[in-house]
Amino acid sequence: MANVNNSGEREQWGSKIGFILAAAGSAVGLGNLWKFPYMAGKNGGGAFVLVYFVMLFLVGFTLMLAEIVVGRHTQLNAIGAYRKIRKNWAWVGALGVLAGFIILSFYSVVGGWVTAYLVKALSGGLKITDAQTLGNMFGQLISDARTPIFYHAIFMIATLLIVYGGIGGGIEKASKIMMPALFIIIIILVLRSVTLPGAFKGIEYLFVPDFSKINIGVILDALGQVFFSLSLGMGCMITYGSYLSKDTNIPESAVTIPLIDTAVALLAGLAVLPAVFAFGFEPAAGPGLVFITFPAVFAKMPLGGIFSILFFVLVLFAALTSSISLLEVVVAYVVDEWKIKRKIATVALAFIIFLIGIPASLSFGPWAHIKVLGDRGFFDTYDFISSNILLPLGGLLLCIFVGWVWGTDKAVKEASNDGQLEFKLAPFWSFLVKYVAPVAIAIVFVRSLIG
Template structure:
């Protein structure tokens, strides 16, 4: 792992996000990949890839957890994550936790409906829900322990937000034999996870547009993804060129994050549940 200077990694990440052109180019490339798949239709190849690659990602995450357990700061990470402080249990904290749970489980955004539409008739919806909830929580705990152990080991700020993963895990990989290769594989899998998630978010809207109008799939995909691409450019620029532009005290990225995660997702999920119950669409087979 000698190709990376671990002290320079946070600075390298900061330099990357501060470059407007790089952010827009990578964002555009990512959206182009999403459009390519959704416009052509989701085939079994993507599902097969997800079935293989996501377990590989989890195995690598467990390997990182084992590595983290060898560090002195592992106890600090446990304390940081699991120490209960009643004074911090505020309304804002509860709202943030609720929003995060909806976000991490893809509730209130149509993604689960996209996956559910491809379930076999004999599959138990209740069992699937329980399994997904347990596995999602396990992955979150493992990832948190890995990241915060490395944070405390290297004197980083635990309140840095989502960027922590890109500042801490490269440090861990840089300290491992073959870390450059392992790190490359790991972050490639992360990109694939984000790509498949973006596809599942676009698919419900595109499917609705195709079924409800005379639009062909390519046009429907462009109509759905183009506004997303534009908003993404605003988010990318909010980290650099437009960092001084704020909405209700937050930059564009943080504002949209709070709006969607803390308000739109819980509200959307509750409205969907209310609609289903009112129309007797509830399904409780466990």
Template structure:
């Protein structure tokens, strides 16, 4: 039997887990939602939900992994054989997400090289992005480059690969985020965007805004996809779990907040205060922002730094997704890391091809107007992840009982400051809110109603 890998210390765990949490959703989805749902009001709701719901779910998943020393499938099964299926469901999520996430990572890589090569004016054209993703060979090449980079890091292992890379990438990511945020706020006309982003707007305070904040928090923190269970299984008993999770929250929320300061003021300044320019999804990052960079002084440099930042964020999240799948294969089939990584790379490439071609040769394949990539995203994010999260809360709250998690958290020094909140949230609050997100997202996608 292979010896279980470990992070060398708590800092290694925190940076790797924070890297997993900080991804593309923080960079383009958070600013859009914050602007849409009242700026300061959304930020306040998001912060409250992060330190309550997010903390509760992350503590539960990390403790499950550390207690059992196993990835998702094995962890749930080890604590109650009847719930082995829950580990399987959680494991399916990264298997679906990683291939199409790598396709988007390829787009980011392409844009970084576009800005480095000085083609900023071309990138600012409305047709540049649609034409690029509509090609056959180009997107697949960039997708392959991103996938291979991720694979090499994962193949190097937990301490020499994931931890070492995270210790470099995360500080660089923070520095780049601060640089662009400060620069964006100094642009003429940017302060209007800063005010829009930070000033509470009570008319936008609604059930829909709360659910939007909950959904963003839920997806941003790498919950319900087996990642935190896997990373928890690499965490040493002497590392305090509660403080580690709090530090991950600070990293994730801080980067999301700074991403808003990067994007909202800059877009406002160059769109004449038009908030509709903050459209969701790829349009904001690959169409609107290149126009902004093309219009500002030092635009090529700032754009290149921005896409380097986004690439680092995409890589840290992709590494955690791939590591989760690799860990499952290693635990399940007792293969070594190299063989497991090669298997994951091969099938992720095969599964990613349809998502890459879904905007070109396979454009005719759609469901409800969704492309292949959008369908994969909907299945994983809107269906499987809420179901896994709800079942995890019920599993911890009523099957193994909160005391199992509490005892694991106390393993280090006998303390768990948020024990009462955790026990109450995991049983009586979190499942209902997660169910509301699930129903709302399904209903919205089907066009039934919008809260």
């Protein structure tokens, strides 16, 4: 039994654009808004962007196509998909389901912070220009015992309600609203940012190439950013692909989704960096850019309160479009394998994930002294296990599975709709999935483990 609707048939995306927006929304997350702009500027600006595009094609497109093909071919969740093709490979799908489970437990905590800051922006509580004061405000929020857990619950409920509605009535409908809104908001912020006095320094930081900075480290940074930005290796695209009809053009979708993700990352860079440089702030990576630097920037702008609200709506939508895909990976598994109704599975799993996220939230406050893995608290342990172990391992094994176990001839047959579509890149893609992508991901994997 598969994930079904009322007619007893497996649910499907209502439209091609619905699938693309949902899948792109899954890829577009918080990392696009703070990590990509910083990584680009630090690693040679336009030179990094160029290397990133090369890696996007070599690894991003390759794995995206592989995951969607496996999902559409089997019409099953991540574990069921691997099992249907090769029974003894089901454990690889289990790694993806586990990754989705763990990531959402701490991602929802960050989503809670975003929700709290949107409330602050709406109430006018972010009209502070001093970065140190804003830093103290952020520190007080995340170290508090109760407030972050309350907002963690609010964010988790929002995620739950969307997934509760199913594929067409929940995820697709929400994605069709949030993704266009996300683009409109980000373009408004770009127009405001690039027209500020002194904004050109930020544009230069992001786009002017410094080819002297390109070395193996920059190439690996670009490769890692592509891999983690697209959320590959965790079975999300297998799950979303399983709801596709047999006449969908998979190669076209596998190109479009990474390009939308990258467009958001570049626009985020144009929205963030010119404004940061215009007001003399440092473009530091991480949550600090979103919760400390940018509120200070907005406070110095004319109509900054409006732009602050728009920005946190943007960040919230980016977080939600990713969180719904993470929850769907786990829900699809339980519905397919355990034969539990979607609505029951969604509520139960969201509640369990919320509970597991509580220690991650407390690890910045009352439980900061508790170390779980080395010197890592709960939050950092969840992050390390999922991002540094489960995701790259899942991506590496996906390449081996599609390239060497199932076979690229069968994958190409599925991707070309049994030969009805012309898939000109089939020989090149087959080479990439068998030889290039696994080596590249293995390098990312080793690098992520040794830090």
